[in-house]
Amino acid sequence: MPARRKTLSQTHMQMDVDVDNSVDISRAKKAILNRLNGHAPLPALVGLDGPLDSVYSLLNRTVSSAEGNTALLIGPRGSGKSTIVQRSLDMLKQKHDTDTDIDVDSSSVSKYHIVRLSGFVHTNDKIALRDIARQLLIKQDLENILIGSFADAFTYILNLMRSSDDEKSMPPVLFILEEFDLLAQHPKQSLLYTLFDIAQSQQTPIAVLGITARIDVMDLLEKRVKSRFSHRQIHVSNAKALEDFVDIARVALSIDDNEHRVTNAFAESFNRNVSAILTTDFVASFISDIFDFGKDARLLLRTFVYAANKLSNEHPYLQLAHVKTAIARETASAKMQILESISLLEVCLIISMKSLVQSGSSKYNFEMIYNEYKTFMSRHMLATAGGGAMKVYKKPVALKAFETLVELEIVRPALSSALGSDGSAGTSGRNDLLAGSTQGSRAPKEYRMVQMMLEPGQVLDLVAKRFDIPAVIRRWAQQ
Incomplete structure (x- = not known):
């Protein structure tokens, strides 16, 4: 019986500790997010x-x-x-x-x-x-x-x-x-x-x-x-030294036990973890890049919002993995972020255009792109024992996927097709390509010459980031 009382007492003590940690985490999260989002001032001004x-x-x-x-x-x-x-x-x-x-x-x-x-x-x-x-x-x-x-x-x-x-x-x-x-x-x-x-x-x-x-x-x-x-x-000038720029992030991410009403032990552990993250090579290199590019403190603080929002009982301190994810999102171009959600067929059409460029075609149309796609898929299906390992989409479906790439401005009209009848440059927006006719051209949209607005290296990065792409498509992109 005494042993049981001791076990229950230990259980209650553990519950109290969990409750205290939960309160500390909640208060720290609220304070840091308010600073990072500009809703609360930083506790100290660096270099001002x-x-x-x-x-x-x-x-x-x-x-x-x-x-x-x-x-x-x-x-x-x-x-x-x-x-x-x-x-x-x-x-x-x-x-x-x-x-x-x-x-x-x-x-x-x-x-x-x-x-x-x-x-x-x-x-x-x-x-x-x-x-x-x-x-x-x-x-x-x-x-x-x-x-x-x-x-x-x-x-x-x-x-x-x-x-x-x-x-x-x-x-x-x-x-x-x-x-x-x-x-x-x-x-x-x-x-x-x-x-x-x-x-x-x-x-x-x-x-x-x-x-x-x-x-x-x-x-x-x-x-x-x-x-x-x-x-x-x-x-007022921006931070003049990289150390001051790093201190801005450290001040914004640190907590004070008296000001935020958290336990002293939690505050010390939290602040040590922040200093450790800011001194890692990956994070330090990113901060140095921002400092060299424009010294924008708001951009620096905005980067840590994602990691601060992940604070919870499971993750009571800032996680380096969350900071790396936020940095990857910040450094990725808007175009690459859009491409992360396109379909597999649209990825195949992009790889087809990459193949056409490597073969020497600076301009191409949908018919050429679809033939390149169909040729590869037919060759792959013949080489596969099952015969039907991958589905070959029909031309109307592929044309719809091609129009999606045009709307995303991944594909734009070639310069020659955007010239007016007098030789002057016309508008080369998506409406010119998808409308009934373009300036100076009455050809159907399947035959209008276009260009892809991606570099070959960006296509490889896109394929590398997608986990739903079959191995054979990956090899095709690397050719």
């Missing part, structure tokens, strides 16, 4: 301390000293501009102990306000003005106000905020302008002129921070807008 200090200092002087400030945050896409802004706002929130993300009641006044605008969303000044009023909690009817100029309507909104304050002084407002270059395309640039003019006047404490990826954004501004702008530019 300089721009972060500049942005935070600018916004903090507006909040603390009621200064009017304007600046542009310029850098390539994926360099961390939005992350810098969000981290600066989080630091302001910590310092001034106020929550700007929730509505405040009428009895309390926020120390500062944040207004976010985007050139993608706010395509004209009227839309921008309505959203400014909404974000500043101005609930009055603005229909009559919107009839006038943008400057008058915006001044009216600021006066409403000023009169609602007991001390007759308006709290600072931080304007974050995403896709600043698109906002500069508004007629007369009234939005930017008004914001810069008010910030320069020092009567109202506002900060205007424009975020853009265009390095020539100053050339888009009108002369009167430039005269109101402080010409302060904060530049």
Whole structure:
């Protein structure tokens, strides 16, 4: 009996451990996926301390000293501009102990306000003005106000905020302008002129921070807008060293036991596993290729989404095999990914075109492709003792498969068949080949000359990746 009690106790202890691991895995998975998908900022910024200090200092002087400030945050896409802004706002929130993300009641006044605008969303000044009023909690009817100029309507909104304050002084407002270059395309640039003019006047404490990826954004501004702008530019660059680029991935994939409420032992084991994966030759080579190609941190992080999504009780840590699968998908061309799902008959037609190319035919038509396919299949069936080891599809079925390759743009009209009657280049899209006639040619589609948009090496890669291809077809492709 005591032995049985001991066994039951051990069983309960094991169940508790499994439950704890399940909770740890779930929390780690959620945190990492939020970072990789851009829904949560990275816990640390790698190589961005300089721009972060500049942005935070600018916004903090507006909040603390009621200064009017304007600046542009310029850098390539994926360099961390939005992350810098969000981290600066989080630091302001910590310092001034106020929550700007929730509505405040009428009895309390926020120390500062944040207004976010985007050139993608706010395509004209009227839309921008309505959203400014909404974000500043101005609930009055603005229909009559919107009839006038943008400057008058915006001044009216600021006066409403000023009169609602007991001390007759308006709290600072931080304007974050995403896709600043698109906002500069508004007629007369009234939005930017008004914001810069008010910030320069020092009567109202506002900060205007424009975020853009265009390095020539100053050339888009009108002369009167430039005269109101402080010409302060904060530049953000991609990671300058490969080690920093690797650290971005390590920071995104690592977890903290206090922040994510996981056990210390699990966090240490998880982070050691992440470091081990990032230092493997295969993964390190892939990261180096991304760094050399474009230093796009978003592309780097997106690669690990598949592996992070596979975290489970069966796989509590990131698996190298899952990372390799994700890298293979990322490096594979879109054309090769499409080819992975085509039928065996369509693969045979592609191999037939490869054979025609190797025999010296740079252009061919469906009749030539089908004859090549039928010749090989007949020779194979004669060599097979059973006689009917593989099915030979009839011409109408093969023509349908050929049209599928045309729709996928694996097969395109040859250059000569795409020329117009006057010798000029016509359109060579799929409709020209599958329609009743092509420009300059009235031949049936079975006889129109085409070319395959694959290299022989890509055909071999396609055959090697497919497990449903018979050995005889594989040998045919390798000939």
